[in-house]
Amino acid sequence: MASLISSVVLIGSTTAGAAVAQPAISLAGQTITVATADTITPAIVKAFEKATGIKVIADNIGWDSLQTKVATAAEAHTYFADIEDVDWSETALYYKTGWFLPLNKYFNVSALQKQYPQLSVFIDHGELVALPQDSQASVTTVNAVDFKKAGITTMPTTLAQYTADLRTIKAKGVVKYPLVQNLGAQETLATTWWQLAVSYGGSVLTPSGQPDFTSPSSPGYKAAEWLLDAFKSGLISPAAIDYAEGELQTVMGHGDAATSYSDYTGVIGPAYNVPSQSKVVGQVQYLQSPGLTGPAKLIAEPDGMGIPAAAKHIAAAVEFMKWYGGAQVQAALGGASGTSSKSLYIPGEPLPPNLAGLKALAASPIGKVGDISLAAQLTQDSVPAIPGGGQPWEFSWSEQVAQDLHDTFTGEKSLPAAILLMASQAKSDAASS
């Protein structure tokens, strides 16, 4: 009965519900385990259980640990959860390994494509590997007060202007290190480089997975060069080579930097506008990342929800994904229906993955704060990091990229040497996949 009621509710009110087939069997009483990147709070579990009768065990663990568990379970062909995290960089890998079930059977992909701006990130060879759980894109954030103090009244739209502004801010002593980027050997560094390459008008890999950054005139090479120059010229703090995950936001939140070229959409509300943890409340705003000749396209970096091959309750898992993707639920996760512990609000939750959810959140009182409308617009316009789809070795290679690029900042490797290694690894990965 509960399932039937939920189906009726879903058809009437949700975004995902309009695009999917409804289950024919009663799922009430089944128990599913959900292990995703975004936290599944007790309030979410309670609301879903109330709506569908399906029980949920929320396995909220750290992202790194989650990836290890997903891989271990898949490799051992054992059950870990019914819904698991799918990172944007792992779509092609999961397609190739068959670790996750193709979702085309359960969702109307062409209908979803109209509603989920970043859906293509999770499609490989026409198969939907995951449904976006959130929508994230790499975006520039600026402390408008710092820019104003430096006498900058017009926000930069090109990389040349952005660089000039950074130098002005430093020269005027507004902050010692105007630009904050994480230069540790972490995936964040690789994605910053990927975004910069897009901003320079290209990409780091061709659609067939060949390196497209070895020529000094290529966008990828220029991107790495720009970052290294910014570091060497003191626009970025030397400490950036040893930043922990999330320290970029700490530095920005402390007012110790004026801008981050590659931050996240959705970050302002939960990170910079919370008085208890930020000294720059109301000062930070999104800026469409400056590019070579004008504002650049942003690369999409969402987390998704997929159903592993060893899942026990597939229909119930699909039901959860439909419910979770609903516009009202998505807006509520972002705080549109309040931010108390009893609400569905997830502190720090990235933006909703679908247009209806984004629209509902942007229209809510919380949506008026923190530039959510702008972030939503930028997210909608975001593009996959690799044109034409990812590569199965993308995740592994980006770790190698982070390692090699990091070594250029510590002086362990020269930029040409790092570029050579990164290219050689990409060629070798492409040849063997």
Place this chain on the structure above:
Amino acid sequence: MIAPLVAMILGLAIYPTVLTSVDAFFGDDALEPGRHAFGVQNFTAVFSNPTVRSSMVNTAWYVLFGVVLTVVFGTAIGLLLQRPFKARGIIVAIVILPWALPGLVEGIIWSWIYDPTYGVLNHVLTMLGLLHHYSVFVGLNHIETIFLISLVQVWQVTPLAALLVLASLQTIPGDLYEAAKVDGAGYWRTLKGVTLPLIRPGLAVATVEAIVASLNIFDQVYVLNSNATLGNSLMGQAYQLSFVDYNFGQGYALSLVALVITVVMSIGAMKLIFRKVDY
């Protein structure tokens, strides 16, 4: 009576070890599904990987720092705790705390100590006038990075070493110290001639424990230095191969190499240090 214990050891230690060892000889790559021919190709690939080789050198440094510092500090703390004093029980409980913490948590605690922007160490050193400006401690200099990460692990492992030494110290009969005193031996001579030779069983176990911990260092490196080649360890590379490259066969091979090195070094340390003590 011991059946549950045997079952547990067989199921949780022996079975996975055998499975890993066998799979290390097959090319188990998630991106190239299917069982591959039996052979040493995984070992060849692992040893020809420059990142793995540099992680082996790093691990040698971790073992050197880790074993020396753990045994020295563990012995020193054991000797300090040997003498009865007020609140000794409480002090012992506090000393053992770091051992009870997971390596990951310790890494996080120390990342805020070493942090180049807001770290406690920078704050203290600049306050004392020993530094003029905040510095980057981890991630710039090879040996300094390894030493500082080693310290975190030493901080974790030393309490157990101290307890092992303390247990050995408490088995030494008091009349041996009295005899040494009668013979005119001072503190250092007694330490060298009586104490250290008689705590060799405890020192041997503490050394083995330090070897095992240092050779398998991972959490602290991962938190403090991410995946940077500068401080990457053998286990870090095994993780990288298995869970980033999804080349489980190579990950198993490297784990097996680490296991063999651990066993060989542990046996060597026992043979070198352990002496049976009869009173």
